[in-house]
Structure formats: structure tokens, C-alpha cells
Amino acid sequence: MKKLNFALFLLIILAALGLSGCSQQNKLVLNVYNWGDYIDESVIEDFEKEYGIKVNYDTYATNEDMYVKIKSGGSDYDVIFPSDYMIEKMINENLLQKINLDNIPNFELIDDQFKNLDYDPNNEYSVPYMWGTVGILYNKTMVDDPVDSWDILWNEKYAGQIFMLDSQRESIGVALQKLGYSLNTRDVNELEQAKQTLIEQKPLVLAYVGDEVKDKMVGGEGALAVVWSGDAVTCKQENPDLEYVIPKEGSNFWFDAMVIPTTSKNKEAAEKFINYLCETEVALKNTEYIGYSTPHAKAKEMLDEEIKNDRTAYPLPEDIANCEIYKDLGDFVSEFDKVWTEIMAQ
Amino acid sequence: MVKDIFNRIYLFLIFVFLYAPIAVLIIFSFNNSKSRANWNGFTLKWYLQLFRDPDIKKALYYTILIAIISSIISTIIGTAAAIGIHSMSKWKKSLVMNITYLPILNPDIVTGISLMILFIFLKVRLGFVSMLLAHVTFNIPYVILSVMPKLKQLNKHLYEAALDLGASPTYAFFKVILPEIMPGIITGALLAFTLSLDDFVISFFTAGSGVTNLSIAIYSMARRGVNPTINALSTLMFLSVLILLFIVNKRTSKDIKEEKN
Numbered sequence: 001m002k003k004l005n006f007a008l009f010l011l012i013i014l015a016a017l018g019l020s021g022c023s024q025q026n027k028l029v030l031n032v033y034n035w036g037d038y039i040d041e042s043v044i045e046d047f048e049k050e051y052g053i054k055v056n057y058d059t060y061a062t063n064e065d066m067y068v069k070i071k072s073g074g075s076d077y078d079v080i081f082p083s084d085y086m087i088e089k090m091i092n093e094n095l096l097q098k099i100n101l102d103n104i105p106n107f108e109l110i111d112d113q114f115k116n117l118d119y120d121p122n123n124e125y126s127v128p129y130m131w132g133t134v135g136i137l138y139n140k141t142m143v144d145d146p147v148d149s150w151d152i153l154w155n156e157k158y159a160g161q162i163f164m165l166d167s168q169r170e171s172i173g174v175a176l177q178k179l180g181y182s183l184n185t186r187d188v189n190e191l192e193q194a195k196q197t198l199i200e201q202k203p204l205v206l207a208y209v210g211d212e213v214k215d216k217m218v219g220g221e222g223a224l225a226v227v228w229s230g231d232a233v234t235c236k237q238e239n240p241d242l243e244y245v246i247p248k249e250g251s252n253f254w255f256d257a258m259v260i261p262t263t264s265k266n267k268e269a270a271e272k273f274i275n276y277l278c279e280t281e282v283a284l285k286n287t288e289y290i291g292y293s294t295p296h297a298k299a300k301e302m303l304d305e306e307i308k309n310d311r312t313a314y315p316l317p318e319d320i321a322n323c324e325i326y327k328d329l330g331d332f333v334s335e336f337d338k339v340w341t342e343i344m345a346q
Numbered sequence: 347m348v349k350d351i352f353n354r355i356y357l358f359l360i361f362v363f364l365y366a367p368i369a370v371l372i373i374f375s376f377n378n379s380k381s382r383a384n385w386n387g388f389t390l391k392w393y394l395q396l397f398r399d400p401d402i403k404k405a406l407y408y409t410i411l412i413a414i415i416s417s418i419i420s421t422i423i424g425t426a427a428a429i430g431i432h433s434m435s436k437w438k439k440s441l442v443m444n445i446t447y448l449p450i451l452n453p454d455i456v457t458g459i460s461l462m463i464l465f466i467f468l469k470v471r472l473g474f475v476s477m478l479l480a481h482v483t484f485n486i487p488y489v490i491l492s493v494m495p496k497l498k499q500l501n502k503h504l505y506e507a508a509l510d511l512g513a514s515p516t517y518a519f520f521k522v523i524l525p526e527i528m529p530g531i532i533t534g535a536l537l538a539f540t541l542s543l544d545d546f547v548i549s550f551f552t553a554g555s556g557v558t559n560l561s562i563a564i565y566s567m568a569r570r571g572v573n574p575t576i577n578a579l580s581t582l583m584f585l586s587v588l589i590l591l592f593i594v595n596k597r598t599s600k601d602i603k604e605e606k607n
Contacts, residue, residue, distance in 0.1 A: 031555035036566030037573060041400055056556030057401065059566035065550075074465060074472040075554050219384065238380075 027054040030269045033066060033077040034059055035256065038130075040289035047276050053269050070095055076263050078270040084255045085326040087126050088119040092328065097260045098124045103271040106278035113317075114295035117255065118325050126257035127274050128295040130287070132229040133253045133315060133323060134170055135246040139239075142223035150178035150247045153224060154197075159204040163216060163225035166208040168340035169326065170252065171198065174226055177249045184327040188335060195339045199346050208344075217242060228254075230292040232312050244312040250322025255295075368584060375577035392578040399575060405563035406579075408474070409543060412559065416481035417538035423482070424489025424538075425531050429523070431490070432497040443494075446487045457484060458551035465552065472554030480552040481542045488541060489534035496530030529601050536594045540587055 032044075036059040044055050058077075060066040063086040069075045070090070082090060090096050101107050107127060120126045138147050142161065145152060153162055153174070164171050173183040175194035185191060206222055213225050218239045227235070232244035258277065260270045276282060280298040287294035287303070293313045294300055300308060307313055329336065375393070379386035396402060431442050449457060461483065465476045500523070508518035524531075546561035553562060560583065564576050 029556070033555070036563070045400075058553075058555060058558050059401070059563060061566040065566075068551075072462060072466055074462060074476075076471070077555055 027052060028266060028269055029054045029056055030079070030266060030273055031056045031075075031077045031264075032058070032273065033069070033075075033080045035081060036061060038081065038256075038290060040285045043277070043282050043285055046282075047273060051269075051272055051276075053272070055273070070261050070263060073263070076265060077261055078264040078266050079258055079273050080261055081129055081256050081258055083326070084117070084119040084257070085328045087257060087259060089328040090259070090261070091120065091125055095261055096125045097262055097264065097267060099127065099260060099274070100267075100271060103268070104275040104278065106275050106280075109278060109280060109283075109298050110295050111297040111300070114255070118327065119255070120257070126259045127278065128255050128257045129277065130230075130290065130292040131253065131255045131295050132292055132313075133246050133320065134165075134173070134226065134228055134251045135232065135244055135312075136224055137217055137227045137232045137235060137242055137244050138224045139217070139220060139222070139241050140243055141241050142220075147224070147243075147245050148248050150174055150249055153226070154178070154201050154204070156204060158223050160206050161223035162201075162205050163213050163222045164201075164205050164208050165213070165226045166210050168336055170226065171208070171343075172336060172339060173252055175201075177247070177251065180249065183252055183324045184329065186329070186332050191335055191339055195343055198343045202343070202346055229312055229315075230290070233291055233307075233310065236310075236312060246315055246319045246323065248322070250324060251320075253320055253323040253325060255325065371577050372581045372584070375574060375581045377574060380574060392574040396575045396578045396582075402560070402563060402575065402579060405558050405560045408477075408557055409559040409561075412474075412478055412481055413539050413542040416478055416485055416542045417535050419478075420482045420485035420538050421489050421531060421535040424486045424534060425493050425527075427486065428490045428493035428497060432494065446490050449484060449487050450491075454484075454545075454547035455551075458548040461548065462551040472552060474554075474557045476552045476554060477549055477557055477559070480548050481545065484545070484548055485538035485541060488537050489531075492534035492537060493527055493530040496527040500526050529597055533594055533597060536590055540590050543583070543587065 030053050032055055034057070038059070039057075044057055047053070048055055060069070063083050066080060066082060067086060067090070070077065070080065071093070087096070101123070104127060110128060114128045114131065116123050117128075136147055136150075136152070138152075143152070143158070145155065145157075152158070153164075164174070169183075172191070172194050175197040176183055176185055176190065179190070179193055179197060181187070181190045181194070209216065209225075211231075213227055214231050214235050216222055217225050217227070217235050220239070220241075227244070229244065232242070236242050236244065258274045260267060260274075264270050277286070278296065280296065280302065283294050283296035283299035284302050287296070287299055300314065311319060376388050376390070377385055378389040378391070431439055431446075434442065458480070461476075461480045462472070465472060465479075470476050470479075504522055504526070505518055508522045509515065513521065544561060545559075546565060549559050550562055550565075553559065560579065564579070567573060567576060
């Protein structure tokens, strides 16, 4: 019994070492770290076949999870997909390498309005992957007032029918923009006012929710909800009574972009991979699978008419005129933490 | 009589609270829609999708591989340690046992982060090896704790008798001690296996590029909404852990019966 166990154990160890050994020695390996469920898996296989590079594909759930891994220095990822404010933070901390855009000819296929954005002003470090907005999803059968402003979330008529996001930056951002301030404020007074506004609103709010907001809105449990545009597209497909609006005061619009961390040892392969994801066919496959908006001009043109012309997924320039991208708040983030805790404790 | 009914209702309520969420999860793994609010008919498509998803397949492969290897290694180390601890003098024994308890009481996140820092300090590349070592580390105390009681029950004269009858110490160990404590060892190994199977926190900090386990894969899907393939997967995992626990419990109750006889 014991001998058998031991033999089995040796066998497994050998098998494991053998497997990991041969896959790593023969081929160039590219380590990719992306959000969970955020790529059409067939794209990876196609890339491996076309370039003879083996892709190790891992996933994370939040920017902060990914940041811990990169910052600790124990990983060796070649391509990662952080959001805007995280890119800014990582650039400031020297965690990213400059990308040589000469190696990424497909970069010119990206729509110009998504280049040189605040988080990477000269576009030296990042290539946009997906983008979206934050706005109000409402049920047309339950709301009879026009929805075009954040103010409707403070309308007592809809008490007990409003969902807010259980996410501090988004919810405080809603209050800041309702008051006409910037999402990226570093003014304690403005933040204090936002806090009071949110506390005022609290009796009207049914719940602060996360991902489950989609099911709740589709199921008609609430009249109004703050959601991300990608989720809004999904909800509208399931329940045609729902509509999405970016309030006129402005909102947040966000980006997830591809960058190369300094831990990368294969910059060349990483650039090949980024370029591959910017090929029209590939970008189309990804945006169709994920359901978020692509910054790729040609891929967008090839989408179904219905999606392409949907202002939820692809808002018109005037819709996003007042929208802001998150900036890294640096140390001021602790003020946001404090305010959020106080709101939640009320 | 009234007391009896009350007892039953109480027990029933406990089981409802414990198992209602799992029951819902299992039911919705057969739901023909991505929604968790509406029931749109029975389907097995999420199970099919589950077995086609390369990401989940990879995670499953590493989860099981690490669970098997780490439970075997920690069983061997833990059993040896338990035997060593058992023969220590009294105060030394209680000292070492208390040290053994520490990792169990320690929050996972502390263990996870300190292991990550240790690996980085030692320049061990985070990946398969680091995750395996971490799992072995947190499994060992559980093995020791399940082998110790068996050693305490062991009649120490048995080993001496074997030596008197001419057995060499090694022979006596394999033929006398080991069969006696085998139930404890197997219980420990199964416990280690299940713990390794569902660990998230420690794995998260010690996994590296190319290696992930199911808990990490499931968690990272959270942003885009947990897809029903995860319900399907959780159902399968729940069932396999249930079966393992069933075996463990059966073994323990059998042991108790044997002792009574």
C-alpha cells in the first residue's frame, strides 16, 4: 500500500515536472494577465498557432489584485489589461515599459478619439482594449419622468426603487457630478457635500449592489439603477423595457488598455500579442464575445447595425462631452475611503 | 412529544439555512438562461460549456494536481512529524503541538502574504512550485492533528513486543505501528486533499504566471458576472467534496465502532 502510494506520488511529480518542463523550454512563452472572462478564448489559440508562441493566460478580478501581483515583483507577466487610473498609477511608479508603436502597426486602426487620453497623454505605454461609461439604467414602464440627469435618483417618487452601485468611486462620483464637481476632486469640502448628498439619498435607495443589479433590473425589482454601459447592453437585450442614459451633467467613462509591465522579459512577443489583438477580425471577435464597446474603429463598423447604432454601447460624441476619466487619486484615496465608510455606516 | 416536534423543526431549519444557498446554486446550474432571477427551462449546456472552456480546464487540472501532490507530501511529512512529536517529553510535546496549532489559527491572508514575501525573498519564481509548497505548508498541521489521536490510542508495548520478537525497528514500524495508525493517516490525507481543493486566499498570493486554480478562476470572473458554468462547476465540486467527506465520516464512525467492540 505504502509502496504503491509512493510510486504513484513519484510518477505524478515526474509527470508534472515533465509537462511543465517541455512546454517551457521548446517554445517562447508569453504570460498574459487579463480580467476574468474578458477575451474570446479562440483568439489565444489562433495567436499560438500563427506565431508559434505559447500563451500562459491568467485572470484577475480587480485592478488592485493585479497591482499587488505586479508590484510584489514575484510575477513575470508580459501583457496586462489595467484600467485608466491604474495605468496612470503604474506609470508613476515605473511599473510599465514604453511600447514601441512601430511594432504595432494596427494601432492606427484605433479610433483617434481614444488616443492620447489623460492617463497616458502621449500614448507611450498603452493601447486601448475596451471602453464604456457609467449611467442610469431605467425601466420605461416604471419611470414616467424624462431621465437625463442624476437628479432623478434623488426624486422621492421613486423611493425604494433605486439601486446604487456598491463601489465607492462610482457612487461618490455620481454625487460629485450631480453637484457639478469633478469626479477627480481633491477638495475636502466638495467631498463633504457629496457625502451629505448621498446620505440624504439613502432612504430612497433600495440597495447598494454589485453585479446582481443586472438580474434585479431585468426582473423588474427596481425602477432606476446606476450601471456600467456593458451591463446595460446585456440587460436591454433581456428586457426591452429597459433604457440606458448618460446624464447630462456628465459621468465616468473608462478604459481598459493593454500595457507591458517592467517584469516582462519578452517585450517583442508582448508587442506582437498586442498588435494581434488590434487586428480587425480579432478585435471584432472579442467585442462580440465580451459585449463591451471596442475602441477599434474598423471592428465597430463591422458590428451588427443594431449594436453599432445603439447609444448605450456607442454613445454619440455629445453624450460623452461632459464625461471624465478617473485619475489616480494618490493619497487622497484615503479621504474617499473615509467618506464612503461614513455613508455606509449611516 | 412537543419537545420531539420542536427538535425536528429546529434541525430542519438548520439544514435549510445551511443547504438552501447550495440548492439554489445547483438548481440554477440547469437553468436555460444566464439570468439568476428567472427560470427558463432545463438545460445541460452549462455543463457542456464547462468542459469546453480551456481556462477552466487548466484551472481544474492544476487544482487537482496540486491537491493530490500536496496531500501526499503533507501526509508523509505530517505522519513522520506526529510520530516524532508523540515520543517527545511532555513539555516539549505541548510546545510543539502549540506551534502546530498556530498556522491553523492564523488567518489565511496572513499565511498567504507571508509565504508570498518569503518566496520573493528567496527568489523562488511564483508559479506551480510556490503554490505547491504553500499548500503543503498549510496542510501539514491538519495531518498531524488527525494522526496524533491514533498514536495516543496506540498501545506502546506493541512496538516493544515486536522488537522483542526479533523485528528490526523499521520492520516493526511498517508492520505494527503504521497499520495501527493508518485510519488517522487516511483521514488526514483526505482532509488535506479537500482543504487544498478549495483554498483561495493562500493560492491567490502564491500562484504565478501560467498557474491558477479553480477558486482563483471563479473569483476573477466576478467582474463580468458569474456565468452559470460556474454554477455547474461548483455543483460538481460540491458533490466531490461531499463524497470525500462522506468517506471520511464513514471511516471515523467505523473506527469508533471498532473501538467499542
